[in-house]
Structure formats: structure tokens, C-alpha cells
Amino acid sequence: MKRELTPGEIIYNIDIVNSDEFNNSIMPQYEDIYSKLTQVIDIDKSGYNIYIVDDFTKEKLEDIIQYIKKLYVNKINPKDICYVVSKDEKAPKAIIIDHGKGNFLKETVEEIKKLYTDFIYNFYNNSSNDKEKEVIIDSIQKKKNELIDNLIETSHNEGFEIKTTNEGFSFIPKKENELMTESDYDGLSALEKDNILTKIKKLRVESKNILDELKIIEDVEIEKIKSIFRDYFEIKLKSKKEEYAERFKDNKEVYVYIESIFEDIEKNVIDNYSINYDEDEENIINTISKYYVNVIVDNSKNSTAPVIYEEDPTVNNLVGTIEYENHNGNYITDVSLINAGSILKANEGCLIVRMDNLVNNPSAYYYLKKVLLNEKVTFDYNRGYLELISLNGLNPEPVNIREKIIVIGDYNTYHMLYNYDSDFKNIFKIRAEFKPDIKINNKNKAIFYSYIEKYLENNNINSIAPSALNKLAKLLSRKAENRNKLFIDEVEIDKILMLSNNNAEKNKRNEITEEDILKAISSYSIVEDEFLEMYRENKILMDVRDRKIGQINGLSVIDTGYISFGKPNRITCTCYKGDGNIIDIQKDSNLSGSIHSKSINILKGWINNILGDYRKLTVDFHLCFEQLYGKIEGDSASVAEALCMVSSLSKIPIKQNIAVTGSINQFGEIQPIGGVNEKIEGFFNVCKIIDTIEDKGILIPARNADSIILKDEVEEAIKNNKFHIYTMEGINDAMDVMMGNDSLNSYKIIKFAKEEIDKYKIGNDV
Template sequence: IKNFIDSVRQMLPKTFESKDYLERKDAVIKDIEAEKEKLLTDLNKRAQDEGFVLKSTQIGLFIVPVIDGKILNEQDFLTLNEEKKQEIQKKRERINNDLKKTMDFVRDLDKKINEEIKNLNHNVALYTIEKVINDIEGKYKDIKEVTDFIEEVKDDILKNLELFITSAAADTQAQMMFPWMKEVPFKKYDVNLVIDNSELDGAPVIIEQNPTYQNLFGRVEKEAQFGVLTTDFTMIRGGALHKANNGFLVIPVEELFKNYFSWDSLKMSLKNKKIMIEEAGEKLGFITTKGLKPEPIPLDLKVILIGNPYYYSILYMLDEDFKKLFKVKADFDLVMDRNDENIKKYASFLCTYCKKENLKHIEASAVARVIEYGSRLAEDKNKISTKFSEIGDLVSEANFYAGQEKSKYITPVHVLRAIDEKIYRSNLIAEKIKEFISDGTILIDTQGSKVGQVNGLSVMSLGDYSFGRPSRVTVSIGMGKDGIIDIERETKLGGPIHTKGVLILSGYIAGKYSQDKPLNLSARVVFEQSYGGVEGDSASGAELYALLSAIADVPIKQNLAVTGSVNQKGEVQAIGGVNEKIEGFYEVCKVLGLTGEQGVIIPESNVKNLMLKEEVVDAVRNKKFHIYPVKTIDEGIEILTGFKAGEIKTDGTFKKGTVNFMVDSKIKELSEKLRELTKSKEEEKE
């Protein structure tokens, strides 16, 4: 359309200045002027026959009497006798009537000239326009809205030919001062292409990361001219809904709720199947400046909200419209199976990523190293992480180190360096804790044996970095009816899950050792040098080992650390962060001195989660460090104490010399002592 208007603006002035047009115009004028001349000549002859002549003035034609060849003026006329005056007056009236009729004919001829020229201009302009517009009409003949618009443009040009014919004339003073004013009259012919999807092969897929009201629904822009805000249809701007119409729109749900009006307006558009461009202020009832209100556009698209499942649950429960508009839910896992097919896809992703980001080619062995890292992120050797942004960051960093070394490819060395450097940038606190353990500020034993004391393991998370650290867990026991007291809970440093884990210990002790006697025991469990709170039940196994050690008075090897939760049946359950915990204790042992006897007891169900760093794997392979998977507390206590746990016999007792026997005996002893003490106190009262 722009090219069409430009062509018309160039061609029409030339057409109306052409020799052919001027000749046709002159012919029309000449023919009609000849008719006018004949009418006036005939009128003049009749006037002369009656003794008058026609006199032309600025305000028209007049008839003036003539006597003896002399034109009479007003004074001369007054000197005539009355009879002569009346005679002249009668003749004048007759000639005036003829003059009036003749002038009516002349005016009709003038109108005819204008009409003929107008028709000529219309036909000439139409011929010129159609030469240019035929191609456009043919291209869009199947789109009624477009063909209707083209017809309207054509008709408007024909109605406003003067605008095009005189457009090449000299600019006015205002146009010379403000050149843009010259284009204003032609702006109405512009086409505002709000959205152009002509380059797409399929349906549009739009991802709107910043779903503000205007970014979603579009806006009508304004500009200042002479201190006044003005706008027109060319300033209408489309939004993401316009871009994604007949396709798909992806919106992060959390960002959607951060922006006023966006959610409610989106629901309204989806329900009404229309996009309306409005001023945001109108929704609040504010008085806004007068502007355009574009007509609604039919809407047909699929909106995909992405985000935490928490938002889906909340919206489903609290928003009636949500369940009607968003009927399909798709959960995406953070991991996928580590099989041959997915490994090939992972490798393909890495190669595509390198090509897209203009990185160096990645070697196959480096791909294998990245896949190992993906399994580490997934915390499962049979899975791979789908956190592709994090994987991409690792490859980009490895590419940087490859560039530093002027390597042609990204190798496993560069991948490992990227991993190590990432840890180094974030592990200051972990290094400080190791330093405190090394200088004795934090008390941790990695050699010897002690009663009622065990090395528990926990994970500290610092956002993008998590690390394991050992903590000393101690238990003291005595005679009483308090049961197991969690000091962390009493001081309000323990979380509810940790408290649950401690209470499970009471269930285990009562179920296993208190079937034939009361549990007259007072025990206190604590994480030593813990000041920031304790949460989780992954240390409940360590607490139970320390409790059994304290009750049985059997020392626990301090060269071992323990992780794993426990249930009331004595089964050791899987926990999270097993790799960080093992590596954390290994680092401490390395600082204090590896003896070849140190190691970690883990739940057997966590073996599949082991994705340890190469240094720890080598230490285990060379028997400098050990990992002991266990299924039950009995298995773990045997490793920690060197004593058999002891299975329960048919009579409800345990084999002598076993840990369970010693625990059972101690509980029985405490129960009897408490009974005797209670009895003696009652006798004293009597």
C-alpha cells in the first residue's frame, strides 16, 4: 500500500500535466466556451436591435441604452422626456429578461464545464490508479477485508484528487518549517502492520517473559506535537496475544501475577475470545486523555502457563475460571532415565548448544564427563538431570578454559576444571568449617572409640552450593521416666521433622526392649556445637546408634560417620545429599589425617544415588576410605562397635555378649533400680 500511494503521488501530477490530458481538457472547455460565446453574441445582437449594448463590469453584465450611437449615462437618461424614458424602460425590461435567461444558460454551461472536467479527471485518475493497483487486488482477491480496504482507498483518492495533483507544488511556509506536516494528509492511507508472521513456517510460538498488561495486550502510543499529546492508528502496537494468535503463548505464571491487570484481563480475553487494546487506567476508572479505541480482534490460541506446581494447586482451588480455561496439566520431571537413547539426546543437546552459542566443539569424552555431572545433579547414577540451563553454563565455562589453554576442543580436563572452579567460588564457608575442625575449634574425632558419641552428617545449602559437614552427636542416660529428651527441641532449635525423628527412637526402644518391663529411662540427645537450628530426620540413625551405645555402655568407633533415617522397626531409610555428606566427612578426615580405617555408613537404598567425585572414588578403590551400606540398625551397630547386634530368641531375650543383650540388660537394671527406689521411698513415708 505504501508503494502504491507513493506511485500514485508521483504519477497523478505527471498525468494531469501531460499534453494528452491538457488537450482533452482544453477541448472540453473550448466546446462549452463556444456555446457561451454564441449565447452572448445572440443576446448582444438582440440588445443592439432594441437600442442597447452589453457592458461588462466586475460584478456582471449590464445593458446600457444607446441613442444616435451615444451610450447614455444616468444624467443623460434623466434629461429625456417622459415618453422616451418609458419606451427605453420597457425595452430594457425585455432585454433584462433575455439577459437573465442567457446568464442562467451560461451558468449551466459553467457547471457543465466543471462537471465535464471532473469526469475527465476522475476517468484519467482511475485509469492511472488501476494500472498500479491491479497487482495488489489480484494478490489479495480472496481476502474480503483487504479488497474492501483497497476499494475504499481508491474511492478516497478519487474524491481527494486535488490533494495528489497539487502535492508536487511548492511547500507552504508551515511545511518548510515542519517537513513532517507535508505527509500528514497522506497518513490516512498508511497500513499499520501490527503483526507480521509471514516468515513463519508453522503456528507462532511466543514466550513472553515479562507479561505486563501492555506487553500482553498491546497499546496505543502517543507523541508530543507542539506541547500536545497526539495519536493515530499508526501508533497502535500489538502485544504477545496478537503475535501468538492462531498459535501458542507461553507465560511464566509467577511473572504473570506480579503485573497488575494481566491475569484478570487474560482470563477475560480467553473467555470472550477477543483481544481488546485499552488504556490500563480505564480499568481503574481513571479519566484518561481522549484517544483511539481499536476494535476487538478475534482470538484463537493456546496459552501455556509454566511454573511451580504450587501455583496450579492454588489457582485450581481458589479461582473458578482457572479450571475452566486451563484444563490440561503437564508435570515435567527434573530428571530422566540414563539410558542409551537419552544419552544420545543429551550428547545431541550439548553439540547443538555449542553450535548455537559459537563454542568450541566438545569431545566425546568431555560429553561423558558432563553426563556424569548430570547424574550428580540428579543424585542418582541411573538418572540424568534436566536442568539444561545449569548444564549449559558448565559447558560455557569449560569452553572459556579451553580458550585460555588455546585448545581446539572442550576436553574432560576443561569440564572438571569448570566444576572445580565453580565449587571454589562458593566454598568459603566449607573451608572455614574445615579450618575450625582442624584447629580444634569444632570438636570432631576421626580416630578412637567413645561411648554415647557418634559422628552424624548433615548438609548445608548456600543457594547454588551445598556441602556436607560432620557433627558430633552425643547421648547421656540415667534412671528416670522422662524417656528420650531432644535438647534441640527443648531449646527450640529443632524443626518438626527432626523432632519426629527423635520421637521415633522412643518407639524403636519401646518396641524392641520394653515388651516385658517398663521403660524407666531418661536420655538426652544433642547435636554438639549446633547453634543455627537442626531440621530433617537424616540424623535419626546416628542418634539411635549413640543412644544404644550409651545404654549398652559400648564404645562407637569415631573413625566412622553415619547418615540415614530410621523407622520404628529399625530399618534404615534413604536420605538426601548422600554424596555431599560422604565427601564432607572425607574432606575432614583428609585434613585430620587419613588412616585407611575411616568411612561412612549409609542406607543401602542410597547406593544408587552415589555419584562421588573422582578423588573419593579413588580413595575407596585404594581402601583409604570406606563406604558401608546397611539395611538395618543392627547391621550398622555391628560395624560401629565391632560387637554382634544379637537377634531376639523365642523366649524374648537376646544372646549374651551382644549389643542388644547389653541394652536390654541395662534397661532391665534401670527399671529394677527405679522400682526399688520407689519402694524404699514409700516405706520411708509410712
Template sequence: MKNNLELKWEELKIPYTNTGITFSTTDEIKADESIIDQENALATLEFGLQLGAKGYNMYISGSDQKTIFDYVLGRLKDKATKRNVPPDMCYIYNFENPSTPKVIWMQPGDGIRFKNDMKEFKQFLINELKDRLDTLEAEKKRQKLITELDEKKEEALAELKTYAKDMGFQVKMAEEGLGFIPLTLEGKPLSMDAYEKLDDADKHTIEEVIDQLSEFSEEVLKKVRDIEKLYSQYMDDIDETIVLNEVGYYMKYLKDTYGSYDEVSQYLDDIANDILEDVSIFAGNSNSEGQDIKGLLPWLGNSGVSEKVNHYSINVLVDNGGLKGAPIITSRDLSQGHLVGKIRIDTEVTTSHTDFNQISAGMLHQANGGYLLLYVKDLLDYPGSFDLIRRTLKTGEVNIESMGGGNNTNTIGITPQPIPVDFKVILVGDYEIYHLLTEMDLSFKDLFKINIDFKDTITSGEVAIMNIASQIKSLCNKEDLPPVSCDGILQLVEYSHRLAESQEKMSANLQPIMDLVREASVFAQGTITKDNIIQARRMKMLFKDTLQKNIEEKYAKNIFLVDVMGKKVGQINGLAVYSVGDFSFGRPVRITATTYRGKSGVVDIEGAVGLSGSIHSKGVQIITGFLGNHFAQNYPLSLCGKICFEQSYGGVDGDSASSAELYAILSSLSEVPLRQGIAVTGSINQYGQIQPVGGINDKIEGFYRVCKQKGLTGKQGVMIPDQNKGDLVLDEEVIKAVEQGKFHIYAITSFREGIEVLTGVPAAQVEERVAHKLKIYSVDSPEKLSRLKKQKVKKSK
């Protein structure tokens, strides 16, 4: 059947043939990764990158997120080199409040230099200072003090002995202390037996003298203790003097180098005071037994030199010494610890211990003064991570999270103060996610004031083709792939048109094309040709073909009931698209309609049992609106119609089958049969106009495959909306079948054109029969009903 609605085979493919492209392979052209036909998006991007005010973060949406991401990254690298390098971020020990480490900011590179200098200073305190305290000169000074101390102690003891002798007593030195023995007239010690023979008065006199001697001895011993204390201080002064001299050398260097930082200067003063308060530790006078215990039980802490000088470390949280401009931070790992940093905790038995040296930076610290570029889907893969970024943008501060775990009964921890940061966040994702975020979070638009939407398609033409070729050349250079021939590029362009479902537009998503180039390189012999591209596409289609063949077998065995020949009343083949992963394919679906007198109107059986989506249900309601508007102006619409997608047990949505459903209803009412060899797609409005739908190529090819499998008769085909003509980029086999008259494609604008293609009967005749049937349904009087039934209408041939 040929008519003016039927499309010619030339209309089923990309309309251009002479592109004006003259190169043989991509080796002859220049590599270029610029983006074309996105002028508005690129202008907005440049504008957004210039804005540094708070809230002007950016959300960029588009189908080719990788190309967008890479392009934005390139622009950021160019912008970043023109900006100042942010300062280094360091943590130091807080001598006043050890649980709250201090943050200091230093010029780029100074953080690492300061850390290394302090490391050298620490090694000196641990390994060399004790040796400086043990020099021969220091030992001579200590020995001289010891000798003087012994002499003074001997002098004090001699004084005691002389005083005792004058009192007639001898001083006895014993482990338990000093004793006093009375002397005889001959100057010899009085024996115990002689003492017992003395009378009570003599004994009393001796005891009184001993009491006097004891009091005098206490004064002497106090004098000795004071001398020892004084000389102990002299000994400490020797150590302190050496420490002051040795440490002072380092302190002078450190202050001369870093004294311009007020916080560092104060920190160095704190270290000097800390050292002088515990000089004995550096002299090696700590309790060895206690050190042995702590070596066996490290969770008890360590008060030795190593533990003390650990406070003198510098934790460089962010080192920007190697940057040439502002930082650009990006990652696919967007866990909370990776974003905001961690505080590592060492756990032993029942105690967890950490200090400021265990703090590590997160991406939000590293991005300070620069940019944070992320994929939105990566961010949403980690619950809570988006909230962390949002909170940081609101407060301008990063709170580092503790990463301890377990059921510890005691935690010796730290609480770092929030660190102020300032950076621009750029998110790349889907427009649907952007819409969802703006609906769920009222503050999102205030934080991301710049929204950029890259178009999903680009206008075809020589410029666009050359741009794609240049980008493919860049891919081949980067991944060491063979060059692509000119006919190979055109084959890829055709594939891009297919992805865009347009003869005038190409897909803006270049990733499937790049993947196809990679896959075609497997078959290439020096150059990737058109045939290699076709081979690669066939390989990609193997999985899809397997699924399609499984479905086709069900049609062949009549497991899926579908007719592609003959005519039936109230039955039509609709077209559906199924998606599995990255693949989609079309298949016919039998739609049936029954009608009878009633008040419920057109009822969607899928909707009645909860299998219909809202858009499909809307389409069914439109059918009722059309019937009422078109046929029930002079009498009430009294109709009960049932529409069913046969052998459909999953959800049904979309309105692309609404025109097919209407044709089935009209066929049932008019009792005019519909051609089963013509499948239908297209939505309809309440005025009977046919509207465009998506997935048009898959739908046509899906029905063609079923017809081919059941046997092509030359009378089969598909009826599509006229507006979809420009979306046709069909498989060569289908185009060849149309050229040979084995398959037909009709493009229509109204239901009248469609009903004539499907029935072969003038639309007016079908409408007359429908109107007559609806009049019969509308009457209540038996007499009037009998009269109407006797009226004749034109019968279809």
C-alpha cells in the same frame, strides 16, 4: 573395624568398566539431538501436538528445560510446515466511527501488498493530484468560465445602468456599494448645491425614485450572486471531474486487485466518497494562515492533505507472507506490551493523541493459527503476563493495551475491538510450578489438559552413552568446539552419574555436561580429553573449595566444635548438605541428646525455638513413636529428651538426621558412648528401619575432608542407609582412602546394625540398658524405684 556392613572400595564408583564404545573422538560419530529413555513423555508430546481442540494446551516439566525446549521447538517446526499459513491481520480507518479501527483479514502477503499500493496512492494524492488539477487544459476551462461570468455580470450591471438612466439617474460604483445620482435636463449629474436649492416636493420625488432603483439593484445583485454561485459550481465540477478521472484510475486497479475482500471494497468506496467531499483540499485551497498555525502547534491537528490521506494508510498488524506454515512464536521478553501489543501515544503539552496507525502487534497476535512456546519462569517474571495468556485462552480474544503515560488532562485516543485468535500454548517449566499453578488456579487444568513430565534421570548403558556423545558432537558442530575423545566422554558420563547420584542412572539434565565441554575446550589442544574435563571440573570447584576451606578453618580452630576421634555419651556427628547457587557441599554437625525423667517425650530444641522445619519435626516425633513402640509395651513411656544441633543458628529441616538423633538418645539412656569418628546420615521409621536420604556423596566427602584436615586415623568413616549404596559416585580421593583402609563406609538397614557400628557393643546389650533406664523413669513408688536401681545390667566394654 571390618565387618559385613562395610562397603568395598569397588562399590563406591560406577560399576561398569567395559562400555563397548570404540570411537576415538566424536568426529567419528553422527551428531544427533534426539532424546532417549523418555518414551512416555515423547509419546504424550506427539499425542498433544495432534490435538487441536480448545483446552489442549501443554505444560511440560523436566530438569533439563533447555534440551526439552529445543526439542519441542524442533518438533513444532516439523508440524508447522504441514499446517496452513494463517491470514494477515490489518487495521484500517473506520469512517463511521474513527475511534474504533476496523480489523480486516487478508491472504498471507496481501496485507503488505495492499499497504504498499495504498502508500503509492497516498503519495499520488499528496504530490501529483494538485498538478493534474493545474494543467493547461483545466486552466483554459476555468478561464473560459471566468470570462463568461464577467460578461454576465457586465450584462446585469448594464441593465441596471439603463434602467437608472431611463429614470433620470446615473449609477455610481463605490467601495461601500452602489449609489444613484440624479441627472439634470442636460443629462449631467446634479450637484449637491443644486440639490439643496430644490423645493421639498422635488426632493421627495428624487428619494422615491432612489428607493425604486435600490429595490431594482437588489434584484440585479441577487442575480449576480446566483450567477457567481453557479459558475463556482462549474469550477468545482472541473476539479471534481479531474479528481474522478485521476482517482478513478487508482480505484479501479485497487478494486480489481483486492475487490474480493468485501471489507476492502467497502473501504475503497469510503475513501472515494471522502475525497469527493473535500476536493478543495487536494486543489490546494485550504487556509494558509491556519496551516501555519498548525505547523507551529502540531497538537491542534492538521486538516491538510497529509492528515486526510493518513486515514488511507494500512496498518499491517501481522504479516504472514514469509511463512511456510503455521507460526511458532517464542521470546524471553514476556512483558504485557510484548504479549498483547501496544497503542503508542504522542504527547504534547496537555493532550495525548493517537490513531490506528500507532497500534502494534503482540506475540499473541503473531501466534494466531500456530504455537506459542514459552519458559514458565520467564512468564512468571512479569507480573500479570500469565493472567493475560490465561484470559486470552478463555475468551479467544486479544485486547491491545494502551501504552500512554503521564498525567494528561485530555486524551484523543482509540479503542480497538478485541481480535479473535486461536493458538496452542506450550509451557516448559518445573513440576513444582505446575503443581502450584493447579493449586492456585482451578481453571489451569482445563486450559492445560496435557501435562508431560520428563524423567530427571535416564538409564545408563551403551545406548545412553552414545546418545550423549552424539549430542556433544552436535554442540561441538554448532559452537565450533574441538571434538571430545572417548575417555573424555566417559569422564562426562561419570559426571552425569554424580549429578544423578546414582550408579545405574545418569542425569537427564545435559546442560551441566554441555557447560563442562565448553569450559574444557579452553584447555584442549586439538581434542578435548579426559584430563581437560578434569581440569574444567577443578575450575568449577574453585568457588566451592573456597567456601569449604573457610568452613574447614573454623573446624581447625575449634570455632565449629566437632570430634572425629574418641567416644562420647549422647553425642554424635550428623551430616548436613549446604547449597550456595549451583554448588552443594556436606559438613558434619554435632548433635547432642540429654534424657531424664519426664512426660514431654523427645523434644527438638530447634523446633521449640522456631528453627525447625516441619519434616525435621516429624522425624523427631517418629523417634518418640519408635521408643514407645520398642520399649514401652509393658510400662508407660516417661521420658524427657532434648535433642540439639549444636552451633546451628539457622533453620533445620529434613529427616536425614533422625537416625543420628535416635542413636544419641539411645546413648544417653544407656550411657554407652558413641564413636565420634563415624558420622551418620539416614532417616528412621517407627520400627527402627533405616531409610534412604539425598545428598549422600556430598555428605560423605564433607566429613572425609574434615577428618583429613584433623588427621585420618584409619578408624573414621560414614554410616549410610543400605538403599543409598547405588547412589555412591564418590571422588577418587575418597575411594582411594577407602581402598587403603584410611576411611570406611558402612551401609545398614536397621538401628541395631547402626548402634553396633557406633558403639562396638551388641545391640541387645544397649537395648537392655535403655529398657532398664526407661523402667526406672516410669515408676512412681520410691521403693520400686530403689529396687530397680539396684538391678544390674551388662556394662559395655
């Protein structure tokens, strides 16, 4: 049914009110996301991670982080993660220890190292520690002195001077109690030389026997000292070792590790004991110093589970790194150079990443999947060039993890991964979508008010006048293309409020007014201005006064991505005897998109339905969008094209003061279209430039009535009965508005059209 909309149905009016009842309520568009976030956190099972389909903003991220932190309030405190050196320095062991105890373990190990360093030094160098050890050492020294003295005496008796060397002893012959020189030796007879060599050989055998005997004596006696050393460790350090181990009695893994340090240090030092500290010092230092605790994740300052956002999800940032240092041209590393990535830092908590950043690092996505599937972090990815040329690469033990991953991305990426990556659906079992449109009701108006107040407070922005807030709401309804909804675009809201606040401050106002909001949302487009100039100069032909046969004013939207505006278009149609074809000039010129081509085929079905009577039409229709040279897409001009065809055939003119937009199906029903506000305002602006707005109007689908949210100027013209908006539910309504009068309705128009068809059928082409 055709009807003209009243000003009350068109003029947008909303009253955003405050209510303490909903101050802390979640914005409705987040309800699905937050509900599923709660579900994900509650399900302690692998694979229950979440992909949030949404545009990313810092404000949304912060809201999500704060919400998850609230969910974690009553959860257990997160544990620390350490890498420790056990027996194999190249294979650090991973230890997960209670919250805040990582550094305590590190301090304990350092205390143990100092304890053993001091204790061992004292055992070697302090004779008062154990009398039995000193007796044994004195006994060894005494026996050593006796044997060497005997060897010296024997050497002197045989006429030789004895000297000690690194290899043992050397024997130098003497002549008249003086050391024989080389020339003296050369002056000896062969028999004398043979005699000297025989004696040296005998002395060497005797010296070897003495050294062997000394070695046996030392080995026997050192074993006695080792036994004393062992008992010394056991007795003197017992209480200290028990104290250190007791610190970690509740963690069996750490307790065993501490015990292994005691065992390994004592065994290594005792096994390599040689009495002389200087000789043993290097081994002692190496044995003790290798023990090190690297607390790669310290949660001592975190009272709840961590919630971490990784802004740059590279492999290194996600998994972690093993660094290398250059020492004299050699690249070396050790346990202290292992660094945790954000996955480990978020263990027992939640890690948030943006999918577009993740897919820009394909290897990072691969390793994230690997971590989630195996539930452990390995550093095998780090085996690169430096490890190939280094002397001591590491093979750290994998770290078991248990955490939730939140990915924020777009629908297209989700669709692609879900359908083409078989692992994706197993590791992201939950999907949540941001719904930007919220219904306008008392609760949501109060929540929106609270949201704006919170935003103003957080950003130190002036307060906002009620009328200004209503104007902001009007813009958001316009973006939703529904006067009963608000489109919560946080980026747009941020921009408008910032610009409005800036304008208020420039004008020395301490409150954002309606004027400030209007200035912030006003848009100027050079492209739109150039089009309007072409209408003004009559370079784009447009009639907004008369009635014309086969000619109608249609409406389109120019959308640049950052601004959109309506543009009226003249659509024309001619017809002549033919085979019932609709010739679309745009399509034949390759200027038609697939949707527009479909709409032409629908028109063919419709025109045959009302005029054909099961017989083939004998008329061809020639449709053209005049002065349009770009590609046309969409079906919102199909009502205008249908009216043009009927007008051309029936010879009944169409009103040019009313523009039309709408989509038609084969049964003549009118379907809603997009961009209705831009189209109305576009025709309004052109009428204002080339004529007047009085007695002008727009015909739109009835189903678009709740999409109307117009600029104040257009609303004012409608209020003053200068500009009109009509609605249609079927093509007959459109005919009545665009072609009818008091004595001519749609049924008569169709009748005239059929009569013209009949003329063509009998060959009376007029």
C-alpha cells in the same frame, strides 16, 4: 541386613558412547514437553495453551522454538494484518489479508489515491476532456456576465458606480461623473440624501435578485456537470477500478473495502463540486488522503507460522500501541501510528513468554487473559492521559486472533494461579514438566553424547576426551544423587564446558581433558575451610578412634545454595529415671525445626515399641547435638539418636571411627536420606585432618547405596581398603555395626537395655 559395600559397588564407572542411530533424538527429559507441545499445536481450539514447568535458559528456549517451527512446516502461511481507514477516520477497520498481500493492498490504495488525484485535477482544469461540461460552464459565465452587465448599466443610469465585494455588490454615488466624496455627501440636502438612499436600496434589491438568479442557474447547471462528472468517473475509470478490485477478488472483505474507496471518493468530490478547483481543492485532498493502509503485521518474509518469544511482556509489548504526535501543542494520532504487539505478530502461530516476567507486569497478565478469553486484541487499554488531552483519539476495530501461548514458569506460580485464578485453568489447559533426570542406558548415553557434541560445535569449543566426558557424566549423576541416572542441568553443563575449554586453551591443548573437567568442577569454600580448621585446632570436639557410651558421630550437610558440604556432628545422650520422655535440648532451646521435632516423636514410639512391652518406660532420655548453635532441621540423624539412646541405657559403647546417617521409622526400618555423598566426604575430610582415614567409615541406609558417587580421592581410599562404607536396612543392622562385636549382636544389646529398664522399674538405679 548389614554389609560393607565393595569397591566395585562404590567406584563410579560409565562409558559414554556415540551412536548415529540416536543423533537426532530428543533428550529424554524433554519427551513429555515436546509430546504435549505437539498436542497443543495440533488442537485447533481455544484454551489449549501450555504452561511448561521448567527453569528458563536460552538454550532450552531455542530448542523449543526450533521444535515448534518444525511442527509448523506444513501449516498454512500466516496472514498479514492491516488497519485501514474507511469512512470514519477515528474508527480504523481491521483487515486480515492473505500472506504477503498487506503491502500489496497498501500499494494499491496509494495507486488509487494518485489515480483519483490526477483524474479529478484534469476534470477541473482540462477543457478538452468534455465539451459538454465546457459548454455548460461557458453558459453559466455568459449568463452571469449578462446579468452583471445589466446591473452595472442600471447603476450607471441611476448615477452610481458599482463595485464587487465578498458579500455581493456595493454602490457609490457619483457627482458630475466623479465618485462622490464623504464631504460631498455631507454637503447634500436632506432630500438629496434620501433620494440617494432610496436608489441604493432599490439597487440592492435588484442585485440580490440577480445573485439569487445566478445561484439558481449555477445550481441547475452544476447538477448537469455533476452528472457529467459521475458519468466521467464511471466511463473513464471503469477499467482501472475493475483492475484494482480484481486484485483482491478472493477476499470479499478487501474487495468491498476497495469498492467503498471508489464510492466514497466519487460521492464526496461530486457532492461538493463547485466548478472552481481552488475552492474545492482542500476538500478533494482531505477526501483522498484520509485513505491509508497500515500493515501492522507483515508476514511476507515468513514462510511458516511465526514463533515469537517476548522477552519483556509489558502491556505495550504484548498488545501494541497507539502513538501520539505533538503538533503545535496538540497531541494527535492517526491510523499510521498504530503498532502491533507480539500477540498480533504471533497470530496463527505461537507466542512464548516467561511467567516470572509476566507476573511482574500484573496488567500485562490481565490483558493476556482478556485476549485469550475473547480471542481478539483491543486497544482500549491505551486510552490514557494522551487520549484525554488529544483532539482525535482513535477507536480501532478489535482484531480476531488465533494462536498458541506457551508460558515457561515454576511450579509454585502454576499452583498459585491454578488454585486462585479461575480463568487460568481455562486458558492453560495443558501442563508439561521438565524431567531433569534421565536413566543411564545405551540409548540415553548416545543421546547425551550427541547433545554434548552439538553443544561443542554450536559454541565453537574444543572436542572432549572420552575420559573427560565420563567425568562430566559422573558429576551429573552426583547431582541426580543416583548412579543410574544423569541430571541434565544445562546451566551447569555450560559452565563446566566453558571453564574446561578455557583451561585447555590456556595450556595449549586442543582437546578438553579429564584434568580440565576436574579443575572446572572443583569447588573451594571459605566456609568449609573454616570448619575444617576448627576441627584441626580441636575447637570442634570430635573423636574418631575410641568407643564411647552415649556418644556418636552423626552427619549433616551445610548448604549455602551455591555450595554444599558435609559436616560431622557429635551427638550425645544421657538417661535417668523418669517417665519415658525424650528431652530434645535443641527443641527446648527453640533450635529445632518441625521435621526434626517429628523425628523425636518417632523415636519415642520406636523406643517404647522395643523396650516398653505395653508398660510406661521409667527412663527419660536427654539428647543433644553438641556445639551446634543454629537451627536443626530434618530427620537424617534419627538413627544416630536411636543408637545413642540405646548405648546410654545399655551402657554399651559406640564406635567413634564410623559415622552414621539415616532416618528411622517407628518399626526400626531405615529410610533413605539426602546429601549422602557430601556427608561421606565431610567425615572423610575431618578424619584426614585430625587423624588418618585408615579404618574409618560411614554407615548409611541400604536404600542410599545407588546414591553414592564420590570424589576420586575417596574412591581411591575405598579401593585401597582404607575407608569403608556400610549399609543398614534396619536399626538392628546399625547396632551390629556401631556397637557389636563377635560376641555381641543387636539382640543382646536390646536385652541389656531391657535389663537396665527393669532395674529402673524396681528402683535399683545404678
